[in-house]
Amino acid sequence: MKACPVPANGNERITMAHGGGGAATHKLLEDVFYPAFSNPLLDVQHDGAMLEIPSDRLAFTTDAHVITPLIFPGGDIGRLAVFGTANDVAMCGAEPRWLSVSFVLEEGLPVGVLRQIVDSVADAAREAGILIACGDTKVVEHGKADGMYISCSAIGVRRKGFEIAPQSILPGDDILVSGDIGRHGMAVLAAREEIALEGLSSDLGLLWPRVHALLDAGLAVHCLRDLTRGGLAAALVEVAGTGGLGMRIREDSVPVSPAVGSAAEILGLDPMSLACEGRMMVVVDSGDFDKALNILHQSDPAASKIGNVTRHPDVVLENPYGTERLMTLPMGELLPRIC
Amino acid sequence: MKACPVPANGNERITMAHGGGGAATHKLLEDVFYPAFSNPLLDVQHDGAMLEIPSDRLAFTTDAHVITPLIFPGGDIGRLAVFGTANDVAMCGAEPRWLSVSFVLEEGLPVGVLRQIVDSVADAAREAGILIACGDTKVVEHGKADGMYISCSAIGVRRKGFEIAPQSILPGDDILVSGDIGRHGMAVLAAREEIALEGLSSDLGLLWPRVHALLDAGLAVHCLRDLTRGGLAAALVEVAGTGGLGMRIREDSVPVSPAVGSAAEILGLDPMSLACEGRMMVVVDSGDFDKALNILHQSDPAASKIGNVTRHPDVVLENPYGTERLMTLPMGELLPRIC
Numbered sequence: 001m002k003a004c005p006v007p008a009n010g011n012e013r014i015t016m017a018h019g020g021g022g023a024a025t026h027k028l029l030e031d032v033f034y035p036a037f038s039n040p041l042l043d044v045q046h047d048g049a050m051l052e053i054p055s056d057r058l059a060f061t062t063d064a065h066v067i068t069p070l071i072f073p074g075g076d077i078g079r080l081a082v083f084g085t086a087n088d089v090a091m092c093g094a095e096p097r098w099l100s101v102s103f104v105l106e107e108g109l110p111v112g113v114l115r116q117i118v119d120s121v122a123d124a125a126r127e128a129g130i131l132i133a134c135g136d137t138k139v140v141e142h143g144k145a146d147g148m149y150i151s152c153s154a155i156g157v158r159r160k161g162f163e164i165a166p167q168s169i170l171p172g173d174d175i176l177v178s179g180d181i182g183r184h185g186m187a188v189l190a191a192r193e194e195i196a197l198e199g200l201s202s203d204l205g206l207l208w209p210r211v212h213a214l215l216d217a218g219l220a221v222h223c224l225r226d227l228t229r230g231g232l233a234a235a236l237v238e239v240a241g242t243g244g245l246g247m248r249i250r251e252d253s254v255p256v257s258p259a260v261g262s263a264a265e266i267l268g269l270d271p272m273s274l275a276c277e278g279r280m281m282v283v284v285d286s287g288d289f290d291k292a293l294n295i296l297h298q299s300d301p302a303a304s305k306i307g308n309v310t311r312h313p314d315v316v317l318e319n320p321y322g323t324e325r326l327m328t329l330p331m332g333e334l335l336p337r338i339c
Numbered sequence: 340m341k342a343c344p345v346p347a348n349g350n351e352r353i354t355m356a357h358g359g360g361g362a363a364t365h366k367l368l369e370d371v372f373y374p375a376f377s378n379p380l381l382d383v384q385h386d387g388a389m390l391e392i393p394s395d396r397l398a399f400t401t402d403a404h405v406i407t408p409l410i411f412p413g414g415d416i417g418r419l420a421v422f423g424t425a426n427d428v429a430m431c432g433a434e435p436r437w438l439s440v441s442f443v444l445e446e447g448l449p450v451g452v453l454r455q456i457v458d459s460v461a462d463a464a465r466e467a468g469i470l471i472a473c474g475d476t477k478v479v480e481h482g483k484a485d486g487m488y489i490s491c492s493a494i495g496v497r498r499k500g501f502e503i504a505p506q507s508i509l510p511g512d513d514i515l516v517s518g519d520i521g522r523h524g525m526a527v528l529a530a531r532e533e534i535a536l537e538g539l540s541s542d543l544g545l546l547w548p549r550v551h552a553l554l555d556a557g558l559a560v561h562c563l564r565d566l567t568r569g570g571l572a573a574a575l576v577e578v579a580g581t582g583g584l585g586m587r588i589r590e591d592s593v594p595v596s597p598a599v600g601s602a603a604e605i606l607g608l609d610p611m612s613l614a615c616e617g618r619m620m621v622v623v624d625s626g627d628f629d630k631a632l633n634i635l636h637q638s639d640p641a642a643s644k645i646g647n648v649t650r651h652p653d654v655v656l657e658n659p660y661g662t663e664r665l666m667t668l669p670m671g672e673l674l675p676r677i678c
Contacts, residue, residue: 016675017670019568019675020568020669020674020675021567021568021569021570021614022568022569022573022668022669022670023667023668023669023670024670025569026577044505044506045505045577046430046431046504046505046581047400047427047428047430047431047563047565048398048427048428048431048493049398049399049400050396050397050398050431050497050504051396051397051398051399052397053392053395056391056395057390057391058390058391058392059389059390060387060388060390060439060472060473061386061387061388061439061473062439062441062473062474062475062490063441064441064442064476064477064490066358066443066477066479088386089387091385092386092387092389098399100400100401100492102402102403103403104403104443133399134400134492135401136403136490137403138403138404138678139675140405140676141675143482144483144484144485145483145484146479146483149479149488151401151403151443151475151490153473153492154387155397155399156387158389165383165385165389166384166385167383225386226386228360229358229359229360229361229364230359230360230361231360234360242383242384242385273361275360328362329361330360330361331356331362331363335359336355336478337479339477
């Protein structure tokens with residue numbers, strides 16, 4: 001092929017031709033995507049993946065990722081896209097197994113940056129034990145996409161015997177969080193504003209191994225929710241609202257690292273509303289609370305019981321001085337584009 | 340709720356707060372998305388959909404849609420996203436059943452336009468018999484994203500007894516197209532450049548009903564490929580290349596409407612490289628060619644046999660005067676952002 005749209009030197013950039021479906025698109029697929037993602041499903045190069053799934057109980061989720069900057073302390077948009085989507089599957093009590101990855105690339109993006117993110121997607125998928133089953137790439141004009149956006153969907157296989165959903169929570173259930181909250185939102189904010197916050201990196205991580213351990217132990221897990229946009233506050237209010245019940249949370253039992261706590265105080269942010277990307281809320285029958293907390297502690301000593309499900313349909317936050325406030329969904333903009 | 344981020348008047352616009360995961364995001368979901376998409380899977384409002392799938396043979400596909408303009412003669416980005424993704428599933432010989440829909444919205448987008456597209460997604464999904472299982476919405480700053488991008492993934496149930504893939508084509512197989520080519524690309528180009536082309540609208544349509552009929556008739560269908568980016572030219576070269584064989588195509592048997600043909604001539608475009616969104620190539624055992632063509636004719640009288648699979652690994656285009664040229668992947672930019 002004479003015209004080589006992706007030359008071997010390090011200065012190549014994405015052009016509109018890479019999105020046209022012709023020779024340049026194929027060269028990009030062959031040079032960047034197939035080597036990183038190669039597996040028997042993708043190697044067929046058909047319009048979709050042919051799956052053999054030995055279960056009729058599946059979970060199906062989707063997530064668009066528009067984070068800026070593309071690379072942040074503790075991760076990048078590729079790792080975030082894989083783990084974020086896999087975590088949504090895990091929140092259904094399902095093992096993440098197959099992933100679709102769809103890129104919208106900005107004209108002018110250095111191909112070197114694309115390679116780095118594509119490699120990160122591939123590494124994250126291997127780490128998660130999830131197979132990249134299908135993908136797509138589109139290109140938009142310079143100025144239209146901040147480098148790239150990545151949308152993923154995932155299919156997982158659900159465990160038998162569990163109905164994990166907001167509708168399954170019951171009055172008296174215990175509410176746990178799997179670790180300290182708000183590190184992802186704070187790390188992205190610090191990277192974006194070029195604030196130096198020593199030792200602060202995103203909590204980006206996989207939740208399935210912990211969910212797997214909880215389910216394997218046969219614990220009565222009623223609901224799981226990862227603490228992404230809107231943070232713990234949004235997760236509590238959403239799950240309580242959908243479940244038609246309330247919650248009572250003790251503020252001093254919510255784990256917040258000193259770095260996040262002091263930065264949040266200086267910046268006037270509420271850690272309860274800061275996004276995490278590797279933390280979940282676990283609602284479990286109170287009879288299984290200690291076993292659940294033991295399992296969570298094996299991965300993160302900061303895991304903690306933070307409160308209970310109540311009949312009264314409000315989410316109430318108790319502070320250590322005994323005063324109470326009603327939790328509502330965060331208003332306004334919060335931190336834009338943290339996932 | 341006092342602060343109403345989506346007021347009832349017709350001038351409301353998307354704000355960054357709609358992407359924050361807080362109250363504004365929830366209001367947008369409740370006002371725009373849930374009413375349009377409501378179904379038992381989505382109404383659970385969990386992180387993902389819980390599917391019961393009575394088959395272990397699935398197809399899984401993904402497609403990002405960045406078309407400009409959002410609304411074009413014969414369709415819009417919503418209908419395109421549903422049909423385009425469903426068509427990829429159909430090309431695996433599978434019935435499209437479940438869809439994920441992920442929106443990247445531009446700050447400032449009129450909520451009225453979003454409603455129109457969301458309703459179009461809902462209508463298209465009903466028409467396709469496909470269930471919207473899960474979704475996501477992100478917001479990026481004004482000037483990014485041209486109104487909106489939509490990424491979809493779909494899950495379909497594959498028919499038993501068929502191995503439809505480029506690797507299944509055989510020398511001597513017949514190659515059919517399901518209708519006249521190039522209308523989608525030309526209609527979008529005309530809309531974008533404000534060229535008046537009378538009677539020209541996109542060929543956007545669902546391919547599964549025709550695939551279903553071909554499979555139900557028990558025909559030896561070896562490969563299917565929808566003619567999207569890169570048009571018929573890219574589809575032929577890709578399938579031949581992946582299948583390790585060649586093709587011989589008679590140029591005068593390729594159906595092109597007079598409107599597309601004359602516009603292409605004036606604009607110096609090759610109809611063979613123009614995108615379609617409701618046309619497919621069918622590679623079928625030559626013994627079943629007449630039955631396959633009869634079935635395709637029931638939907639579109641322009642369906643036609645255009646050539647054969649050959650042993651020699653080149654795609655050769657014969658013109659009516661007996662001269663031949665080698666088909667290759669379209670080079671350069673073609674028409675950017677037609678899907």
